[in-house]
Amino acid sequence: MNPIETAGLTKHYGEFPALRDLDLEVRPGEVFGFLGPNGAGKSTTIRLLLGELRPTNGSASVLGATPRDVAIRARLGYVPADLSLWPAMTGRQTLAFFAKLRGGVEATRISGLAERLGADLDKRVGELSTGNRQKIGLIAAFMHRPDLLVLDEPNAGLDPLVQHEFWAMMREAADEGRTVFLSSHTLSEVERVADRVGIIRSGELIAVEQVSELRRRRMRHVELEIDGDLPAAELAAVDGVHDPTVLPGRVEFTFDGDMAQLLAHVTARVALRDIHTTEADLEDIFLTYYQDAR
Numbered sequence: 001m002n003p004i005e006t007a008g009l010t011k012h013y014g015e016f017p018a019l020r021d022l023d024l025e026v027r028p029g030e031v032f033g034f035l036g037p038n039g040a041g042k043s044t045t046i047r048l049l050l051g052e053l054r055p056t057n058g059s060a061s062v063l064g065a066t067p068r069d070v071a072i073r074a075r076l077g078y079v080p081a082d083l084s085l086w087p088a089m090t091g092r093q094t095l096a097f098f099a100k101l102r103g104g105v106e107a108t109r110i111s112g113l114a115e116r117l118g119a120d121l122d123k124r125v126g127e128l129s130t131g132n133r134q135k136i137g138l139i140a141a142f143m144h145r146p147d148l149l150v151l152d153e154p155n156a157g158l159d160p161l162v163q164h165e166f167w168a169m170m171r172e173a174a175d176e177g178r179t180v181f182l183s184s185h186t187l188s189e190v191e192r193v194a195d196r197v198g199i200i201r202s203g204e205l206i207a208v209e210q211v212s213e214l215r216r217r218r219m220r221h222v223e224l225e226i227d228g229d230l231p232a233a234e235l236a237a238v239d240g241v242h243d244p245t246v247l248p249g250r251v252e253f254t255f256d257g258d259m260a261q262l263l264a265h266v267t268a269r270v271a272l273r274d275i276h277t278t279e280a281d282l283e284d285i286f287l288t289y290y291q292d293a294r
């Protein structure tokens with residue numbers, strides 16, 4: 001049984017379809033990146049998986065149970081997008097409270113995580129900065145070594161050093177056979193830690209890929225300096241050309257096709273003066289998925 005499985009999972013807010021027909025399998029021991037821009041439906045999916053929302057249609061199974069089953073609570077670690085803690089409690093008191101709910105956590109486990117993240121456990125939570133408060137949320141999610149971690153855009157406000165430590169914590173959890181479901185709108189983050197990525201847009205899952213496959217399909221930015229006219233429509237007709245921009249004496253586009261074929265096509269029409277290519281990053285691949293889906 002996979003730690004997360006959904007079938008036709010759908011959520012409407014009134015008339016508005018925030019999530020449509022989601023079929024998803026997240027496997028044991030993987031970090032699954034759930035990637036999409038603001039408003040794509042990531043938090044809605046997560047709240048359905050946690051039983052905070054009821055689906056309009058379809059179903060979800062989490063750790064082999066229905067999301068509302070309280071028996072799975074202790075095996076879950078959750079960091080919500082809008083983490084709210086008790087402002088008057090210190091980090092230490094907050095974590096002690098959560099530890100109790102989860103049947104106890106060794107003090108050394110908590111202090112070890114606090115040290116890794118540089119968390120201040122003695123300040124009142126209400127007096128902490130956003131990033132420092134987030135660290136308390138992360139410790140609460142990781143400290144009882146849950147089978148499934150559900151993290152909704154968890155790196156909010158974390159500085160780069162802390163982010164690295166947090167990525168290492170996710171990797172370690174997965175290496176121990178636990179599963180991480182990580183929602184993010186940053187492809188570079190997901191690329192670093194995830195094994196597979198699901199890309200969601202306007203409530204629809206548009207692709208699920210191995211990160212290695214995303215990299216293999218990595219695009220290039222191509223810039224051609226030319227003499228003559230090369231209309232965008234003609235360029236767009238070449239296999240692998242995306243988003244051509246035509247400027248005076250220059251055309252630019254992203255490209256994942258056959259370079260020889262491209263050059264033959266171009267030189268048959270205009271004089272080619274220079275070529276610049278740079279490897280596009282995963283953000284561009286991400287955009288391409290969106291464009292393809294549109």
Ligand SMILES: Nc1ncnc2c1ncn2[C@@H]1O[C@H](COP(=O)(O)OP(=O)(O)OP(=O)(O)O)[C@@H](O)[C@H]1O
Nearest residue numbers: 013018036037038039040041042043044045081185
């Ligand atoms: N309670 C609600 N009532 C009505 N519409 C909602 C509600 N919650 C979310 N939505 C809408 O559903 C869509 C998906 O929202 P959701 O919060 O799931 O997106 P998200 O991918 O998590 O975005 P973000 O990256 O900004 O957190 C958005 O268009 C949002 O405005």
